[in-house]
Amino acid sequence: MKILPVAFDSLGVRSMATYVETSDVRVFIDPGVSVSPDRYSLPPHRIELDRHREMWEAITRWVGMSDIVIVTHYHFDHHNPDHPEIFREKDVFLKHPREFLNQSQKERATTFLSRIEPYAKSVNIADGKSFDFGKTRIVFSEPVLHGLTQQLGYVVQTMVEEDERFVFTSDVQGPLNNGALDFILDVKPNSIVIDGPATYLLGSHYKKSDIDRALENLLKIVEGCRLTNMIVDHHLLRDLKWSEYVGCFSKTKRGLKVCSAAGFLGKEEDQLEAKRKDMYNGQPY
Ligand SMILES: [Zn+2]
Numbered sequence: 327m328k329i330l331p332v333a334f335d336s337l338g339v340r341s342m343a344t345y346v347e348t349s350d351v352r353v354f355i356d357p358g359v360s361v362s363p364d365r366y367s368l369p370p371h372r373i374e375l376d377r378h379r380e381m382w383e384a385i386t387r388w389v390g391m392s393d394i395v396i397v398t399h400y401h402f403d404h405h406n407p408d409h410p411e412i413f414r415e416k417d418v419f420l421k422h423p424r425e426f427l428n429q430s431q432k433e434r435a436t437t438f439l440s441r442i443e444p445y446a447k448s449v450n451i452a453d454g455k456s457f458d459f460g461k462t463r464i465v466f467s468e469p470v471l472h473g474l475t476q477q478l479g480y481v482v483q484t485m486v487e488e489d490e491r492f493v494f495t496s497d498v499q500g501p502l503n504n505g506a507l508d509f510i511l512d513v514k515p516n517s518i519v520i521d522g523p524a525t526y527l528l529g530s531h532y533k534k535s536d537i538d539r540a541l542e543n544l545l546k547i548v549e550g551c552r553l554t555n556m557i558v559d560h561h562l563l564r565d566l567k568w569s570e571y572v573g574c575f576s577k578t579k580r581g582l583k584v585c586s587a588a589g590f591l592g593k594e595e596d597q598l599e600a601k602r603k604d605m606y607n608g609q610p611y
Pocket residue numbers: 399401404472497
């Protein structure tokens with residue numbers, strides 16, 4: 327199985343866009359990308375807007391090569407209603423567009439669905455279901471909380487299984503809740519893409535005990551699964567000190583590589599959002 331992180335926070339944008347290829351099927355998960363409208367009370371820097379464009383181009387290229395496109399929830403860093411044409415002739419698997427949604431995502435889902443339906447080959451509800459493509463099985467979790475409460479709505483997690491198992495957690499903020507954790511511990515992936523806790527919101531939206539709980543849950547995943555690759559990115563990579571939180575996990579288990587999406591690709595992290603102040607100050611970033 328080939329796993330390719332396409333657009334991620336460690337690559338300079340808000341996204342978890344991922345391409346997965348097995349011998350049976352080519353899958354794209356969450357074709358969306360955004361930049362923070364306001365970080366350190368500053369709007370996006372020109373460099374971030376350029377990167378946003380580059381990353382969207384990369385997403386459209388890889389979606390073009392995919393058979394299946396999955397949308398795990400209706401935040402704009404995970405789907406893009408303005409370019410429904412990328413779904414032309416694709417089999418689309420969506421987080422349920424009417425159930426287990428907060429009000430804003432319900433409205434976004436209705437708009438998105440009406441725009442992609444004329445293009446897609448098929449539109450399928452993903453929540454809690456599994457689908458076989460030759461020897462490849464794709465399993466979706468039941469809707470799980472986008473973090474701690476219903477405020478941010480729900481997501482579906484995705485497992486792709488061929489000879490090994492790969493899990494894409496979507497936005498579970500750690501994971502912070504047991505529903506998200508239980509799915510991961512149940513399917514026991516060999517590789518995982520996980521968003522990690524939003525440590526940059528510590529003191530404003532999250533308490534230290536929330537971050538501690540997310541880290542405890544990450545440790546349970548490390549101990550409970552036969553992981554070789556743990557790619558932690560997205561929310562955690564908005565913090566320049568991200569590796570201080572998860573670097574220790576590599577030492578917990580032999581053969582486990584813990585890295586960002588950039589690290590998985592053999593690149594340096596390029597955390598543009600976290601370095602926005604430096605870019606505005608004309609400092610090297
Ligand atoms: Zn989200």
